[in-house]
Every structure is written in C-alpha cells, then in structure tokens.
Amino acid sequence: MSTKKTAQIFDLEGKPAGKANLPSVFETPLRPDVIKRAVLAIQSHRLQPQGRDPFAGKKTSAESRGTGMALARVPREKGGGGKAAFAPGTVGGRQAHPPKAATKIIKAIPKKEKQLALFSAIAATASKETVASRGHKIEGISEFPLIVVDSIQEITKTKEIEVVLTNLGLLTDISRVRDSRKIRAGKGKHRGRKMKQAVGPLIVVAENKGVADAASNLPGVDIVTVKNLNPELLAPGTHPGRLTLWTAGAIEQIDKLYGQGENA
Numbered sequence: 001m002s003t004k005k006t007a008q009i010f011d012l013e014g015k016p017a018g019k020a021n022l023p024s025v026f027e028t029p030l031r032p033d034v035i036k037r038a039v040l041a042i043q044s045h046r047l048q049p050q051g052r053d054p055f056a057g058k059k060t061s062a063e064s065r066g067t068g069m070a071l072a073r074v075p076r077e078k079g080g081g082g083k084a085a086f087a088p089g090t091v092g093g094r095q096a097h098p099p100k101a102a103t104k105i106i107k108a109i110p111k112k113e114k115q116l117a118l119f120s121a122i123a124a125t126a127s128k129e130t131v132a133s134r135g136h137k138i139e140g141i142s143e144f145p146l147i148v149v150d151s152i153q154e155i156t157k158t159k160e161i162e163v164v165l166t167n168l169g170l171l172t173d174i175s176r177v178r179d180s181r182k183i184r185a186g187k188g189k190h191r192g193r194k195m196k197q198a199v200g201p202l203i204v205v206a207e208n209k210g211v212a213d214a215a216s217n218l219p220g221v222d223i224v225t226v227k228n229l230n231p232e233l234l235a236p237g238t239h240p241g242r243l244t245l246w247t248a249g250a251i252e253q254i255d256k257l258y259g260q261g262e263n264a
Contacts, residue, residue: 007126009147009248014167020147020248023255026126028119035124036238037109038117038231044107051101057094062086114231119258121234130241135198137176138243140169150249152203156210158217165218165245170201173243177220199236204229206249226253 004021011017062075062085075086088096109117124130126145132138148168155161165171180198183189200220205211212223224233234242 007145007147007251008143009149010168011149012152012164012167014169017149018248020251021255022126022145023251023259025119025254025258026123026145028116028123030124030127030130030240031116031120032238032240034113034117035121035231035235035240037107038114039235039238041107041109041114042230042232044105047105049101049103049105050099052095052098056098057092058086060085060092117231118229118234121231121240122229122254122258124240125234125242125244125246127241131243132241134239134241134243135176136201136241136243137172138169140172141243142169145244145246146170147246147248147251150206150247152247153205153207153209153211153249155214158214161211161214162218165201165221168245170243170245174200174218174220176200181219199242201243201245202233203245203247204250205247206253226250226257 004024005026006019007022008016009018009020060075060077062077064073064075065071065082067073071082072084074084074090076082077085084090085093087093128138128144131144146168148164152161152164155164162171165174177198177200180196182196184194184196188194198220200218200222203211203215203221203223205223205225208223208225215221215223222233234240234244236242
C-alpha cells in the first residue's frame with residue numbers, strides 16, 4: 001500500500017505554514033488526448049445552431065430556356081429582361097450548400113471519459129514541466145502543486161490579492177498576460193472581442209468569500225470553486241498544465257469528491 005504524497009502549504013506571505021496530503025487524483029497519468037476531447041465537448045455547447053429557410057432563393061418562377069438561344073442555361077425569370085435567378089451564383093439565388101439547423105454540433109463524451117479528463121487535468125497542475133510547457137512564468141514558484149492557506153478566500157481588495165500573489169511568485173505570470181494584450185486582427189474587433197490576451201493563473205477555492213471580486217481586475221486570472229472545476233478551466237485551448245493556485249480547503253474537498261480518482 002503506497003503512502004500519500006504531501007505538499008507544502010504556504011501562508012499569505014509566501015512562507016511555509018504546514019503540510020497537506022495530496023489526493024490520489026494527483027497521481028492520474030497525463031492524457032492530453034482525452035483532455036482535448038472533453039474541452040472540445042464543453043466548447044461545443046456554446047455554439048449557436050444555424051440554418052436557412054429551405055425555400056430561400058427559390059421563390060421565383062424562373063426556368064431555364066434550354067439550348068439554342070446563345071444564352072447560358074441558367075434559370076431566368078419570365079417576362080421582360082430575362083434576369084437570371086434561382087441558381088447558385090445568381091443575384092438573389094439559393095445557396096449551393098446552406099447550413100442546416102438539423103446538423104449535430106453538440107459533441108458528446110462518455111461520463112467516465114469526461115471524469116478521466118478532469119482528473120488528468122488536475123494532476124497536470126502538479127507537474128512543473130507541463131506547466132512550463134504552456135508558457136507560464138514559474139521562476140519564483142518553488143513547489144507544485146502550489147497550495148495556500150484558506151484565509152486568501154476572505155480577501156476583498158485587489159491591492160491585497162496582488163500582494164499575496166506577489167509573495168507566492170505568481171505576479172510574474174500576470175505581468176506576462178498584461179504584456180500579451182493586443183488588438184485582434186480582423187472583423188472580430190467589431191464583434192465584442194477586440195482584445196486578445198494570454199491565459200494567466202487559476203485560483204481554486206473551497207468557498208468564495210469575496211476573493212473573486214478582488215481578483216476580477218487582474219488580467220488573465222480566474223477564480224473557481226472546486227464544485228465548478230472543469231477540464232476547460234484547467235486546460236485552456238485543450239493544453240493541460242495551467243498554472244493553478246489551490247487553497248488547503250480545496251485540496252480537502254477534492255479528496256472528499258474524487259478521493260478514489262484512479263479507480264473511477
């Protein structure tokens with residue numbers, strides 16, 4: 001019987017404040033293929049079904065005049081002028097292959113596979129190599145997974161949470177996100193997504209007591225409770241290993257919810 005691995009718990013000043021037993025979920029093997037499937041399945045639920053009127057472009061009396069008239073054989077409206085209509089490529093004509101509302105755009109994934117993706121994404125946050133491969137700045141972080149005391153959940157001011165993240169070595173990565181902001185190329189500028197920026201740290205808490213509002217002004221930082229964890233938050237863009245800050249209470253909740261992760 002293998003003994004549980006432990007990790008250091010840090011206080012708000014970045015100093016060691018105890019040890020925490022890591023749940024068995026953190027021993028799940030890295031499965032980027034399963035994580036990618038789960039993330040794409042989550043993203044597909046945000047897609048909006050599209051469709052066209054089956055009779056769009058067809059409400060016309062146009063008919064082809066056939067051959068022998070030195071004219072193209074496209075359907076033409078009856079009456080004077082002989083304007084081309086109905087056919088794809090004509091003004092007001094139908095589309096060649098219009099999108100259909102009946103098309104299945106929601107991707108399904110088995111429940112066990114989705115759970116494996118979540119466990120694998122959680123375990124990836126404890127791998128220094130995996131986190132570094134995503135491009136996060138981790139020079140000031142001494143241990144993975146990074147765990148902090150629960151009192152961080154009660155912080156309500158952005159200045160205070162910024163000081164704490166500085167003490168824990170996360171501010172360098174937030175600065176990276178701030179420097180990455182740029183204006184998007186293309187029409188997306190006019191569609192509510194003008195700016196592009198990198199993804200920053202994720203803070204996982206057992207209970208939100210105001211820290212979400214405090215961290216909302218920090219670029220790239222997301223706050224989530226353990227119950228709302230999903231593979232997309234832990235592996236944005238389908239790439240596992242997001243820089244994650246866990247609270248001690250969140251680690252305890254994971255042990256209660258998914259303590260036998262490797263047997264699930």
